[in-house]
Amino acid sequence: MSDNKLITPRKVQGFWELMPNEQMVFSSLLNKIEDVFQKNCFVPLDTPILEYSDALLAKSGGETDKQVFRFSKGENDLCMRYDLTVPLARFVAMHKGELNFPFKRYQIGKVFRGERPQKGRYREFYQCDADIIGNGELSLVADAECINLLKKCFEAIDLDVTIKISNRKILSGFIQSINKESLSHEILTVLDKMDKIKIEDALAQLSELGLNEKDCKNLVKLSKISGKIEEITENLKILCQNELFMTGVSELIEVSKYLKSFGLNNEVYDMSIIRGHDYYTGTVFEVFDKENSIALGGGGRFDNLCSYFSKDKMPGVGMSVGITRLFDLMKDKLTKGEHEIDVAIINFDETLNEALSVCSELRNQGIKADVLYENKTFKSKMKEANRRNIKYCLIIGEDEVAQKEYTLKDMQSGEQNKLNLQAIVKKLKNE
């Protein structure tokens, strides 16, 4: 092929692709979280990347949405999935008769958004979801399960987090009690940014919506209520006696009891937690990294998963780990501990076969051993091991082969010892 036919290799902008050392860390992060899901009796689901557009865009009545990758193939109008929830709804609606309820499933997979690429915004990225779907009804135990699951995920990766919990019925009930349901969306939008704006500005914005001074103040007061469940209950009950509001409070108390049984003891009940999605109808929760207060996931209760596909009521509660943000936060810390290779085997021309044999035995013991067969000289092999920050080298010369003892060199301290294979395995496994 002549030079002028060469194609410049490019990755599509905004699409997820890590270098191998980062990918190792990301994969191990996913594995740890998946392990937690499985231990908590959630089963895996792996739906197709492509769905029929009418199903995927049911919410918007099937209208084209600029935010999705949509195209035709033959007679089919197809979309790349933009989340994992709509495919779950499609799956549950299709297979209702074959599933065990409550259906506890997790899915970790890529989703796609056709938006303009910009910093911090991916067009292809991972979502990491676990949901519990009920058939007809679903106990509030499920809400506690999802909150507990989220906590366990972060325990598994040793990250200190705070979980904040509320119930959407509390704010909705309050708004109902002041007869402003028609402004519900606008009021929640103001309250949702309370942590970013001043109280005076929040009051002004609520007032602009036509709320009287007392209601504005009480709404702000309500959204500032935060603490342990026994600390906040009385403060809540003073503010409002609306039925929906009181249902929200008692659901919150019930969930808190289940959480206590699950062993949680430091969750915070915080009325400022709203969660953007319109479909949350009860419990809502969000998780924050303790050191930087970065939101790393959350979830909540929704009334009906399958409303676009079925007349049957399928209530659910779900949680999601913000896996790309979590990875960005933790990659430096985690990348340090990962090694592509535990020990590099350094052979001479005449000991290549012996080196391969030792390599194979070490791998059988679970040690990541590799022979640097591409480097030609001893010097270039050692240099390569140094450049790649490999911690140990195992030198196999003819003397070593004859004695069945090999030279293990610690590349940081420079210390080296002649050891038999058993002793080498023992030393490397203790690392």
Place this chain on the structure above:
Amino acid sequence: MSDNKLITPRKVQGFWELMPNEQMVFSSLLNKIEDVFQKNCFVPLDTPILEYSDALLAKSGGETDKQVFRFSKGENDLCMRYDLTVPLARFVAMHKGELNFPFKRYQIGKVFRGERPQKGRYREFYQCDADIIGNGELSLVADAECINLLKKCFEAIDLDVTIKISNRKILSGFIQSINKESLSHEILTVLDKMDKIKIEDALAQLSELGLNEKDCKNLVKLSKISGKIEEITENLKILCQNELFMTGVSELIEVSKYLKSFGLNNEVYDMSIIRGHDYYTGTVFEVFDKENSIALGGGGRFDNLCSYFSKDKMPGVGMSVGITRLFDLMKDKLTKGEHEIDVAIINFDETLNEALSVCSELRNQGIKADVLYENKTFKSKMKEANRRNIKYCLIIGEDEVAQKEYTLKDMQSGEQNKLNLQAIVKKLKNE
């Protein structure tokens, strides 16, 4: 939402989607193989699902191929990847300066083919590849590494397989020696189906291509050579002395030595192994299930991975596990051993919180415990546990709570015992 607006939930035909109990098995199969890749010092790569069409279709000069999902988004002409090799080439060409060579990477991911759906043909399916890419040159040790890796994958899942190995230079050299290089593709096509057609038919088809009787006979004879390396070498050398042919034979011998060092001892050298792909240029191999002789993977050496992207020569050798076919073969055997739940906790209304607490402690010990909180009565809970084939039930009534001993019931034998938590953990972990 009114009924007439409901959308019928459908999955796109030919797209991969398993039921949860099957998906559990498939996930654990992938995890086992991934573990083998990592232990053999291959690093993970996870390239985007979408690539620029010019890069992905470089082979065909960027022409539309009906076999791919291709579409435009804004100014971009995009394709869903149809394999994992072209994305690897694109990645290596982009990041050559940052990678360690030989670059040993694995990727397990979905690929897409726009063909008409039919039985046994997926339009979305998994590929499971591992490749070693050299910078300029690459030792034959890499070929042995890939064959060894394939063997290890099947060891990890306890499946008895036969690996058959050849070298494309042997057949190519023979064809060169009889001056029929212009018919190379046609000759290989006949030989590739030798196991399906009669020898007379193969001879007739070769003769139709214009080969004389002796050459036809020798070609068939050559492709029938099979056995241990020391058994076949002499038979090969008698047939032809062409330089390319002899290079092939000596490469085969060299690879066999490395394989011996890696501990392989039952691989078969079989000259009928050709592998469809045009780009294999040296070592080729294929793996077959011993019981049914079903091909479950293979691979080979190729001259230059990045020829469409770069002037630099990047030789490589790779292997691929036929993961969907493997899953179809093994799912019945494997599904039997998998359980969504190890133990179902059966509580009464007044012991729900205690049940959740016991559940949490069991899960902390790695036991998949679940509380059947959706079923209302004791009877319906036990019925549900039976229906789902859950092996153990743990009954937690008020007496049990008071005594801190719970009733563990073996659902198959009917045997039941009152045990404390420690004894329960011990018993369930020994299962």
